[in-house]
Amino acid sequence: MLNEADVVILGAGGAGMMCAIRAGRRGRSVVLLDHARKIGGKILISGGGRCNFTNLGAGPGNYVSQNPHFMKSALARYSPWEFIEMVTQHGIAYHEKKLGQQFCDGSAQAIVDMLEKECLAAGARFELSCKIEKVDKISDQPARFRVRTDRGSIECASVVVATGGLSLPKIGATGIGYEIAKSFGLELVERAPALDGFVFSNEDAKRFAGLAGVSFDSNISCNGKHFHEAILFTHAGLSGPATLQASLHWHGDDPVTIDFLPGKDPMNWFLEKKKSGNRSLVKNLLSELLASRLAERLCELYFPDSKPLPDVSEKELRTFCELLKEWSFVPKATVGYSKAEVTRGGVSTDELSSKTLECKKVPGLHFIGEVVDVTGWLGGYNFQWAWASGAAAGDVV
Numbered sequence: 001m002l003n004e005a006d007v008v009i010l011g012a013g014g015a016g017m018m019c020a021i022r023a024g025r026r027g028r029s030v031v032l033l034d035h036a037r038k039i040g041g042k043i044l045i046s047g048g049g050r051c052n053f054t055n056l057g058a059g060p061g062n063y064v065s066q067n068p069h070f071m072k073s074a075l076a077r078y079s080p081w082e083f084i085e086m087v088t089q090h091g092i093a094y095h096e097k098k099l100g101q102q103f104c105d106g107s108a109q110a111i112v113d114m115l116e117k118e119c120l121a122a123g124a125r126f127e128l129s130c131k132i133e134k135v136d137k138i139s140d141q142p143a144r145f146r147v148r149t150d151r152g153s154i155e156c157a158s159v160v161v162a163t164g165g166l167s168l169p170k171i172g173a174t175g176i177g178y179e180i181a182k183s184f185g186l187e188l189v190e191r192a193p194a195l196d197g198f199v200f201s202n203e204d205a206k207r208f209a210g211l212a213g214v215s216f217d218s219n220i221s222c223n224g225k226h227f228h229e230a231i232l233f234t235h236a237g238l239s240g241p242a243t244l245q246a247s248l249h250w251h252g253d254d255p256v257t258i259d260f261l262p263g264k265d266p267m268n269w270f271l272e273k274k275k276s277g278n279r280s281l282v283k284n285l286l287s288e289l290l291a292s293r294l295a296e297r298l299c300e301l302y303f304p305d306s307k308p309l310p311d312v313s314e315k316e317l318r319t320f321c322e323l324l325k326e327w328s329f330v331p332k333a334t335v336g337y338s339k340a341e342v343t344r345g346g347v348s349t350d351e352l353s354s355k356t357l358e359c360k361k362v363p364g365l366h367f368i369g370e371v372v373d374v375t376g377w378l379g380g381y382n383f384q385w386a387w388a389s390g391a392a393a394g395d396v397v
């Protein structure tokens, strides 16, 4: 392993590689360290293997952070189109799936290969199977650091911490970035798994037992944020894109509200049926609007006295319809780091320059990507933050 470089980047994920490309192109000698044997592990498994590499609508409103303005500067200077230009130059076919989300037509491997080629073309070097242990500042003026690894030490003028979050420990996630931040006395915002869906309370788990695999279109709300996408029942709770989004905004005992029939007015619908002389049972009618297993379960739970429509009073119908439009529950927890797409929280943005991602207290030390307290919604926003924050640091280190 080299024992000296201008810039040492800790972590060869999306943020680290983008930083290496930008710094290398400026003529800096750059080394990327990673304990994995292969680079870009999360990119490879992202987007179901097709990598949702950006979102055309990415803006500050799509991120959660204690400082909702922090990400503005980096996002404004590195747009989704800049990444798309690189993708196009490398001849990678892609498409928009929905809601501005850009996916590879083929494998996510193409994105990893592209970043690797660009890193090597910029002169950056990879040191893989190399576990980072500690970072020390060995001189102030000029700033100089020593990065200790299980394969020896390397000295440099700038260190960029791009070690990601805690999600998916099985593919190499560790808390080393947070430990490095703590060792320099930096503040951390409490971390939690996010974009992982919900686990039901014991009572709700009993209520909805046996529905695993049932999905439905929904509006879900949590802490004033609303998402209109699919929800999927699992063995333990709820998953699906709408639920993943809501889990990003959920804390502790917050209630989550679900509209089982978005865009529909079930009360009017039932009244029309009633007027037309329909004599069906409510549960059978509801099966016209929802998967029958779900319709039956909702009736068993909240409309047990299932009667033919003409025998149901308007009051009974209204109470049931209100519940269908606004059913609330308090999850026991989110699913956890084993399934989470991201870690919410991280290195406090108060500690960093929003322009360069450099520590205010420790010149020469930068934090980029998921390790920072900037967490994107589901839909390509997290990679856009990885690219944008990586470019912002890479342009100055």
Ligand SMILES: Cc1cc2nc3c(=O)[nH]c(=O)nc-3n(C[C@H](O)[C@H](O)[C@H](O)COP(=O)(O)OP(=O)(O)OC[C@H]3O[C@@H](n4cnc5c(N)ncnc54)[C@H](O)[C@@H]3O)c2cc1C
Binding pocket: 010, 011, 012, 013, 014, 015, 016, 033, 034, 035, 036, 039, 040, 041, 042, 043, 045, 046, 047, 048, 051, 052, 053, 054, 130, 131, 132, 133, 162, 163, 164, 165, 167, 168, 171, 172, 173, 174, 175, 176, 340, 341, 342, 368, 369, 370, 371, 379, 380, 381, 382, 383, 384, 386
């Ligand atoms: C299943 C899944 C699907 C996802 N899909 C998408 C998607 O489609 N679109 C999207 O925008 N986002 C997606 N995300 C989120 C996205 O992958 C991350 O936000 C993004 O990869 C973060 O980039 P990063 O460079 O900050 O960190 P990472 O990509 O996590 O890179 C960190 C690197 O640091 C290395 N490292 C950690 N600890 C050490 C150590 N002690 N020593 C040496 N090296 C270390 C790791 O091996 C890793 O290579 C997904 C996440 C998951 C888990």
